[in-house]
Amino acid sequence: MTNDKASGDEAIPEQDEAAQARALSEQQRIRREKLAKLQAEGRDPFAVVKFDQTHHSAQIKAEFERLENAPVSVAGRIMSFRDIGKASFVDLQDRDGRVQIYVNADELGAEDYARVKTYDMGDLVGIEGFVFKTRRGEISVHAKKVSLLAKALEPLPEKFHGLKDPELRYRRRYLDLVMNSQVMDTFKKRTAIIRAVREYLDERGYLEVETPVLSTIASGAAARPFVTKSNALNLQLFLRIATELYLKRCIVGGMERVYEMGKDFRNEGIDIRHNPEFTMIELYQAFADYNDMMELCENLVAFAAVKATGSTKVNYQGTEIEFAAPWRRLTMIDAVRTNGGPDFSTVRGDEEARELAKSLGLGEELKKKLSDCSRGDILNAAFEKFAEKNLVQPTFIIDYPTEISPLTKQKPGDPTMTERFEAFVYGREVANAYSELNDPIIQLDRFQQQLRERELGDDEAYMLDEDFVSSLEVGMPPTGGMGIGIDRIVMFLTDAYSIRDVILFPTMKPQEG
Template sequence: MAKEKQEAVQPALSELLQVRRDKLQAFIDKGIAPFGHRYEVTYHAKDILEKYDHLEVDDEGEEVRIAGRLMAIRGHGKASFAVLMDVTGRIQVYFKLDVLGEEKYSQYRLLDIGDIIGVRGIVFRTKRGEITVRVEDFDLLSKSLRPLPEKFHGLKDVEMRYRQRYLDLIMNPEVKDTFIARTKIVQAVRRYLDERDFLEVETPVMSTIAGGAAAKPFITYHNALDMKLYLRIATELNLKRLIVGGLERVYEMGRIFRNEGIDIRHNPEFTSIEIYQAYADYEDLIAITEGICQAAAKAVLGTTKLTYQGVEIDLAQVKRISMNDAVKEATGKDFLSAKSVEEARQWADEIGVPYEEKHGIGGILNAAFEEKVEESLVQPTFITGHPTEISPLAKRNPENPLITDRFEFFVYGRELANGFTELNDPIDQEGRFLEQMKQRDAGDEEAHPMDRDYITAMEYGLPPTGGLGIGIDRLVMLLTDSPSIRDVLFFPHMRPEAKADTGDAE
């Protein structure tokens, strides 16, 4: 009954699907496997276009073998042109009855847009001046049983593009460019660190404690051990354990999982890199942050200058200001000079900054920063001097115990990196954890849990250390001019569709 209802709603599409299956059977009847095997490729489209750009009209080059997806077919007489797309781009191919012969040309007539074929042919330039491959022979490598959508490019319902990323990659070449750029950015980040003797390591994705950040975790269960486990919300504590063990420079790039909201800047799983250097402090990590971002920009753009959402930005021109001074410039309130929490609350009320009862002076300062300053930090800016209250793993500033030696790096009003001089006093660290536990008991699900093993590791001696975390997805967004984190993730998390059948793209 459900099937009959579906066919009644979409009769035209069902007919198109049947036509393709009829052609599939026609290939089988000819003794041709519609889903082929290995095909030896000697050139890609871009290579041919560049190598033979010198050809004059009707001049010929050598024989080439290419493979890709048919994106257009024009004409079905004795000669026909088509467009073949591979990972490098598109190229025109020319099918001619006199060259292929009756039988092979009859096979060509069974091809559809979307089919994947391998082509052996001669390169030449047409009378209209286009570099083309004259097909001497071809093989069907995969019969496409669904028609490609006609209106996928520029589709307003971007959720369909995210759900069916494979179609997005086929129909929108710029999407492929974004993900190629992503790979180059990741390579540039690794190269920058490898050249400075940092060791790339891997730490567990599941652990008994979700530590290293203030975030709500995903919870899973291990049957054999009969225990709850948490997907990591950060790699920080395990990496600092390695610093205790004598690995002086380490980094890890990988997936992080946080059971929080979804918007244009947040996805439940995302890619982060954390970097730790023994005998360094946050000043050293500020320099590394600048170096990484500039190296990544040069790798994909050739320059540190870029345009993001119409705004010109230069990653080589960086501003630096403390959180308190930034809030003071924006609001006139010097929260660190407040004599009591009550006075800080009064000032927050005066400037319209919401806060929670649990917040002390530092928490209110941070709330004021997020409300009044953060979105205005369009040009690259390091914000320093974060309150101790919101920085349970950072070392206190020796001159002002209310703040820590910590920084966040902002571009276009978005946090791109977070780093600090690591707290290496186990007694102070235990006290901070206990304070976090009080907040947790009061209902704060994001408060940091107690990690006794980490305290034990610190008691063996954590050297002075600088640490840094960079959001790779946000860095890719910035350098590819992508407005949403979903644009730089192949398969972003989506809410379930209302319809059960999501296979047809119209």
């Protein structure tokens, strides 16, 4: 139970103590008593400030031939305790895994050995000893000295079944990490992927920059923002939904190649593919177009796949996915046509498209009233209905309708289409890129069209950013830009079913209150 009562209430403490004693489980109470006893003996584990850890578990196992009989110091958490009388076997878990520790009364002396036997699973200990192999052939550390480095006042989850309850796993991720080694592996891979992305771009002359999370306009994407407030400025602010407009200002300023990898925030639904805060990389390259972005995308993701998993081929939820370049390229119109949908290349104008939408029963896919929909809206809806779910192997869908791409340059010779692509894997969008619109007059027109959409009730239409338009008036070179959803890439490379399995602390409702 939370206790939110105001401080300074002198009458309550005694009741609090009683209440707390009652709230403690038998096991918690016993561990606190053990701690108190150690403290009374001048052996407070929480007073220890340092332990010299010379080796990790994995290294001892990998280099046993060289390390046999050598002195080592290892540190970690007690994960199991097999007491066989005057000797015990302890499984010690550190960052890399586990190594068995052998302790016996002869080596430690009766008094110290008796004290070690009072240590609990979950306690953090440091071991000084030497490497050996047991009769059963397990590489172990024979302890000459055992130091308690921190006491666990709460028992660990059950050693065989571990921690399974998804609610507890997400809320108390530290327990999940301790108990489930594949969870630790997933987050190590996440780090490897992020490091690989940075390495790939840094080597190609990209400058990593940081742009505002807080601003008065949340633009650059179609999404509802989180709202917050500055006390100092007495001003309503939004958390960013994209970094696009600031990064393009950097291109205007002459940085030529920039990227930012960080959190975006979208105030929308939460499910296995969406967390309100998520990690996105956006990158921009002057004098490049969307074809360059396609090559960059497929090579970057393949590079990250190799760095994280050792291969471009991964198994995702039972389906083999090949990330090696080149990825299939398919226009949106062809994707609809070849997946059982109509041929939009023969559809002229909004009215004809609306008739087609009616005959196809495209109701659910449309985001607004049919009478407000343009040919581009309907093509996009048909794509989502017919094609999207079939795009299992990495595929670039190219050439998006102008109406749904307000920051994108039109295709030369076809003003209804833009030089934009999205990359799909397993039916899910993982990247979005385009030849950036750099004509400030057309950009202003497109924003004004978005404002009309907003008036029609689309609260996700892009907000007008006048300073961004001003920056384009200064002159932005022709530029290719791309956004990649990092969490989704991590999901594919770690075979994660839910986005919550690749975010250490996913957004959860408080349990009480």
